[in-house]
Amino acid sequence: MTTTLDTKGMNCPLPILKAKKALKDVASGETLQVLSTDPGSVKDFEAFCRSTGNELVESSEADGIFTYMIKKSA
C-alpha cells in the first residue's frame, strides 16, 4: 500500500518535516510517495533517506513536480 504526501508549493525544510511526520503512520515495508515542487528536495530526500535508513526507491521529475518513493525500512 502506498500513501501519498503532497508538499507542492512548500519550501525547505517543510517537505522533509512533513515526510518524517507522514512516515510515522506508514508501516515498515510500505511506501510513502512524496510530491514536491522544490528543486532542493532532490538532494535532500537522498540525504534524508541515507541518514534515517529508509530506502529511496524512486526519485523522478515531470513537469516541475518531483516524485519520491520512500520505502520505510527503519
Next chain:
Amino acid sequence: MSEVANAKSMSIIVTKGTLDWAYPPFILATTAAAMDVKVSMFFTFYGLQLLKKSLDHLQITTLGNPGMEMPMMGMHMTMPNLMSAIPGVDAVCSTMMKNLIKKKGVASIPELREAAIDADIEMIGCQMTLDLFEYEPEDLIPGIKLAGAATYMENALKSDLNLFI
C-alpha cells in the same frame, strides 16, 4: 517510527532575535530531529526573543546588511543604511519579508517552532538573560527549561555537533 537509526546529537546556541536569524537554528533543529538526531537548543541574549509566547514582534533590519537584496519589480533592491533610521522602515521591510516568505512557501517561524516542539526538541532558556533583561518565565512558552552555561556545556560535551548561531 524509525527508532534512532541515527543515534547522533546536536546542540545549538541561539543568540539572535531577528526574523531572518531565527531561521537557521529552527530549520536545522527541526530537520535534524526529522533525521533522528537528538537536538538541544540553548537560547541566550537576543535569542531569548524566540521563546516568547508571541513571535509577532520579530523583525528584520536593513541596517548594516548590504547582503540583503529584496526582489522587487524584477530587480534586487538594497536599502541605504540611512533609511533604517527612519521610524517604521524596519517594520515595513519586515512585513515585506513576511509576505515574501508566505508567497515562496517558506515556513513561518511560529510554524517551525511548533514543529520543533512536536519533535520533542529540548529548548533551554538562559536564566541569566531572563534576569538581565527583566523577563519573567511566564513571558516564555511553557515546557522549556531555564538554566545556565553549565547545562549547555554538559549538552555540548556529549553532542556530535555544536552550532553557535
